[in-house]
C-alpha cells in the first residue's frame with residue numbers, strides 16, 4: 063500500500079479548476095503528485111485517452127507508466143498518453159504530416175545525419191561557410207529551433223555572421239523537407255508551427271488532450287513551453303511540477319524562467335509548494351540545501367525530512383583515478399556484505415561519460431555486476447547503423463543520409479566520385495539522391511555504367527520496400543540481409559572472426575527487438591512506425607533497454623535526474639571535472655552547482671563523495687584541486703579524514719584493513 067499523500071500533495075491532486083504549478087525541492091513527491099493525479103482525473107470521469115503526461119526521458123516515462131499501472135486497472139488506463147515531449151511531437155507529426163507538406167513516412171535524423179547534411183550543404187553552397195565550423199552551425203540552428211525562431215526570423219534579424227548562419231539554417235530546413243526528414247528539435251518546433259497556422263488542427267488536439275501534466279518542468283525550453291501553452295489554451299487545464307534548483311539543461315535551451323513566465327501568462331495560476339522530503343536523511347538534505355544556497359534564488363523553498371538524521375557523509379581522497387575506481391568498488395563491496403544489501407541499491411554518478419571506463423574495469427575486477435544507463439549506445443555500432451539505414455530507406459527512399467550510408471555497403475562499386483556528382487545534380491534539382499537516380503538529366507553528369515549501378519540499387523530498394531509492405535515484413539528483412547551477403551561483408555571488414563560473429567549477433571538482436579516493438583501494443587505496427595519509434599529511443603536515450611536484475615547503476619548526473627538510490631557515490635569531485643572545465647571558462651558555475659545538487663539529492667541513506675589529488679590528462683599527470691562544491695558543504699556533516707591530515711602511515715593501514723576485510727568476505731561468499 064502506498065503511503066498517504068500529505069495535505070499539500072492532496073491539494074495539488076484535487077485542484078482541477080485552475081492551472082497549477084507545483085514548485086518544490088528534490089524528493090518532495092512531485093512525480094508522485096503527477097501519477098496520483100492521473101488516477102484521480104480518471105476517477106473523476108476524465109477518460110484516460112484525454113489525459114497526457116509528459117516527461118523528459120523514456121526511462122522516466124516507463125517508470126511513470128508502471129506507477130500509474132498500480133493505481134488504475136488496464137481498462138481504466140487504456141489510451142492514456144505518458145510520453146516524452148519528443149514522442150508526443152512525433153505522434154502529432156505522423157498524424158498531421160499532410161498539413162506540413164510532409165509525406166507519411168518521416169525519417170528522423172540523428173546527430174550523425176545532421177552533421178553529414180550540414181557538411182554537404184557547406185560544400186555545395188554558394189556562401190562561404192566554413193566546413194570546420196559545421197558543428198557550431200548545427201549548434202546555432204538547434205538553438206534557434208529551441209528558442210522558437212524560424213529561418214525567416216533568423217534571416218530578418220541576423221547581421222554579419224548570424225546572417226550567414228541564418229542562410230545555412232534556411233537551406234538546412236529546405237533540404238530536410240525534401241528528404242521528408244526531421245531532426246530532434248523539429249519534433250517540437252514543427253507541431254508548434256503547425257498549431258500556429260492551422261486553428262482547426264489545434265482544436266482537434268485540444269479536444270483530444272483535455273488535461274496535460276508535465277514533470278521536470280524547469281527543463282522545458284521556449285518551444286516546449288509554447289507547445290504546452292498551445293495545447294492547454296486559455297483554460298489552462300494543466301499541472302506542471304518542477305524545481306528551479308534542478309534545471310540542468312540550459313545548454314540545450316532550457317529556461318527556468320519559464321516557471322516565472324507561467325504566472326504572467328496564466329494569472330489564475332495556483333502555486334503549491336511541497337516541503338517534506340520523503341527520500342533522504344536529514345543530513346543529506348542539509349548538505350544539499352547548503353550547497354544550493356550558494357546560487358541566487360527566485361523562489362524560496364524549505365525542505366525537511368522525517369527520515370532521521372542519518373550517517374555523516376564520507377569524502378574519500380585518492381592519489382589518482384585508477385585508485386579511485388578500485389577503492390570505490392571495494393568500498394561498495396565491503397558495504398554490501400556488511401549490510402546485506404543488493405547491488406541495485408548502489409549508484410555511481412559522474413559528470414561526464416568518459417569517466418565510466420575505469421569504474422567499469424574496477425567493477426569487473428571485483429566481479430560486481432553493473433549497468434550503464436546512457437553509455438555507448440547500441441545504435442552507435444556501425445552494423446546497427448547500417449541495418450537501420452537500410453530500414454529507413456525502405457520506409458522513406460528520400461532519406462539521403464540513409465542512402466549515403468548504405469549505397470556502397472556491401473560494396474557495389476559506387477564510388478565517392480559518382481556520389482559527389484549525383485549529390486550536385488540532386489542539389490540543383492532540389493530532389494533526393496534516390497529520386498535523382500531515375501532522372502534522365504543525370505546523363506549529363508555521369509557515365510552509363512555509373513548510372514546503371516545507381517539505378518540497379520534504387521530499383522532493388524523499391525522492390526524490397528514493396529515486398530515488405532505487402533508480405534511478412536520481417537521475413538523480407540531477414541531475407542534481404544542474407545541476399546546482400548551482409549554477414550560476409552562483416553567478415554571481410556572485421557579484425558577477427560569473433561568480432562564478425564559478435565556484430566552479426568547484434569544485428570539479430572536488433573531484428574528481434576523490432577519484432578517485439580511491432581507487437582507490443584494492442585494493434586500491430588507498420589515498419590515505419592517501428593523504425594521511427596526505435597530511432598526516437600536512440601536520440602533520446604543513447605542507451606539500451608532497462609537495467610534488469612541486481613546490478614550496480616552507473617550513470618551521468620544528467621541521466622540520474624528524477625531517480626533515487628539508497629547508496630550513492632558521487633565521484634570525480636574535482637575542479638575541472640565538477641564543475642566542468644568549460645563551465646569554469648564560460649562562467650556557468652551555477653548550472654554545475656545544480657548538477658551537483660541533483661547528484662546529492664539522489665541519495666536516500668548514504669552519500670559518499672570522492673576525488674583524486676592527481677589525474678592523467680592528455681597523457682600527463684596533473685594536480686587536481688578538490689571541487690569548490692566540497693568546500694561549500696557544512697564541515698560538521700562530513701567525514702573527511704584527509705582534511706584532518708591523517709599521517710601517511712595510518713592512511714596506508716586503513717587501506718590495507720579495508721582490502722583485507724573485503725578479501726576475507728569474498729573468500730567466504
Ligand SMILES: Nc1ncnc2c1ncn2[C@@H]1O[C@H](COP(=O)(O)OP(=O)(O)OP(=O)(O)O)[C@@H](O)[C@H]1O
Nearest residue numbers: 065066067068087088089090091092093094340624
Ligand atoms: N506522501 C508521501 N508519503 C511517503 N512517501 C512519499 C510521499 N510522496 C512521495 N513519497 C516518496 O518519496 C520519494 C520521492 O518522491 P518523488 O520521486 O515523487 O519526488 P520528486 O519531488 O519528484 O523528486 P525529484 O525532484 O528528484 O524528481 C519516492 O520514493 C516517493 O514514493
Ligand SMILES: [Mg+2]
Nearest residue numbers: 092093277624
Ligand atoms: Mg521527480
